[in-house]
Amino acid sequence: MLVLGIESSCDETSVAVVKDGKEVLANIILSQDEHTKFGGVVPEVASRSHLKTIVPIYEEALEKASVKLSDIDLIAATMGPGLVGPLLVGLTFAKGLAYASSIPFVCVNHMEGHLSANYLAHSGIDERHLSLIISGGHTMLLEVKSFGEYELLGNTKDDAAGEAYDKVAKIMGLGYPGGAVLDKLAKDGDSSYMKFPRAMMHDKSYMFSYSGLETAVSLHIKSLSDDEFAKNKANIAASFQEAAVEVLVAKTLRAAKEKHINHITLAGGVAANSRVRSMFTERIRGNQKLFYPPISLCTDNAAMIAAAGYYRFKKEGASELITNAIPYLKMV
Ligand SMILES: Nc1ncnc2c1ncn2[C@@H]1O[C@H](COP(=O)(O)OP(=O)(O)OP(=O)(O)O)[C@@H](O)[C@H]1O
Numbered sequence: 176m177l178v179l180g181i182e183s184s185c186d187e188t189s190v191a192v193v194k195d196g197k198e199v200l201a202n203i204i205l206s207q208d209e210h211t212k213f214g215g216v217v218p219e220v221a222s223r224s225h226l227k228t229i230v231p232i233y234e235e236a237l238e239k240a241s242v243k244l245s246d247i248d249l250i251a252a253t254m255g256p257g258l259v260g261p262l263l264v265g266l267t268f269a270k271g272l273a274y275a276s277s278i279p280f281v282c283v284n285h286m287e288g289h290l291s292a293n294y295l296a297h298s299g300i301d302e303r304h305l306s307l308i309i310s311g312g313h314t315m316l317l318e319v320k321s322f323g324e325y326e327l328l329g330n331t332k333d334d335a336a337g338e339a340y341d342k343v344a345k346i347m348g349l350g351y352p353g354g355a356v357l358d359k360l361a362k363d364g365d366s367s368y369m370k371f372p373r374a375m376m377h378d379k380s381y382m383f384s385y386s387g388l389e390t391a392v393s394l395h396i397k398s399l400s401d402d403e404f405a406k407n408k409a410n411i412a413a414s415f416q417e418a419a420v421e422v423l424v425a426k427t428l429r430a431a432k433e434k435h436i437n438h439i440t441l442a443g444g445v446a447a448n449s450r451v452r453s454m455f456t457e458r459i460r461g462n463q464k465l466f467y468p469p470i471s472l473c474t475d476n477a478a479m480i481a482a483a484g485y486y487r488f489k490k491e492g493a494s495e496l497i498t499n500a501i502p503y504l505k506m507v
């Protein structure tokens with residue numbers, strides 16, 4: 176089954192062609208750079224940019240996959256969560272295409288898309304597993320009972336993991352979005368330079384919190400002279416990262432132990448982080464097995480939407496064409 180996936184929930188315009196929920200024939204991603212000068216995504220600018228680029232990207236995806244629209248069996252598009260204007264561009268384009276060409280349409284939850292990137296990248300993940308989805312807008316620890324059946328074990332009380340990376344990167348003058356830049360800078364730093372707070376690490380719940388850590392980093396930077404800050408930039412990045420990541424790893428592995436779950440998947444933009452990957456790898460034990468997608472499938476892309484659409488369609492069939500965008504769509 177050939178699935179055309181369409182993603183436009185934030186500032187990436189992406190169209191993909193995926194075979195049988197597994198084989199990526201094309202995954203064209205355009206990251207809008209118009210927002211950099213504003214230090215964050217401007218929704219109206221994002222909507223206009225999606226409008227301008229979605230048709231050429233769709234054509235490029237078909238060409239790259241060497242298929243025609245008439246070869247496509249299913250069209251999948253993100254319906255939420257995300258920014259309503261950007262969501263509507265991709266969703267409306269997908270529904271129009273589906274209606275005009277009588278191809279079944281399925282709408283996809285963007286977070287289920289992130290989770291599904293692991294199914295694209297790996298075989299052999301236990302149906303029941305634990306998934307940590309860490310992205311720009313979410314921090315969710317889920318027990319996946321089967322595809323589409325989830326129990327939310329924990330999420331964030333305030334900022335998401337990716338948001339914390341972006342805010343700290345901004346405070347440090349590393350630009351927006353700064354997660355990947357901070358990750359790279361931290362490689363040259365000493366994480367024992369400063370013991371920043373590990374919020375809620377020993378709390379019995381699986382909840383997370385990042386605002387205290389952001390404040391601690393900000394106050395520490397304010398206490399330094401310009402020279403001291405310049406000299407310790409990499410050390411601050413490494414110390415922040417160690418604190419941010421340790422809570423994610425500790426809580427996820429505690430949940431795995433308490434729930435007797437051996438397979439753990441990571442998803443979302445922060446799953447691209449080198450310390451997230453290395454600390455999980457160092458700390459898993461015995462029969463535990465860790466899965467994460469390649470970096471290109473961690474951040475927003477349409478291949479993960481096509482994969483999720485494939486599994487949704489197999490489970491529930493097509494969606495109605497009257498389906499609308501839902502900016503605060505929940506996964507559980
Ligand atoms: N190597 C990295 N280390 C840390 N953070 C990273 C890295 N690469 C990307 N990120 C962060 O990942 C986030 C983007 O991920 P993603 O595309 O999944 O988020 P989003 O789509 O904006 O949010 P959501 O999926 O919750 O709607 C940004 O916050 C970015 O800084």
Ligand SMILES: [Mg+2]
Pocket residue numbers: 285289310311443444474475
């Ligand atoms: Mg995302």
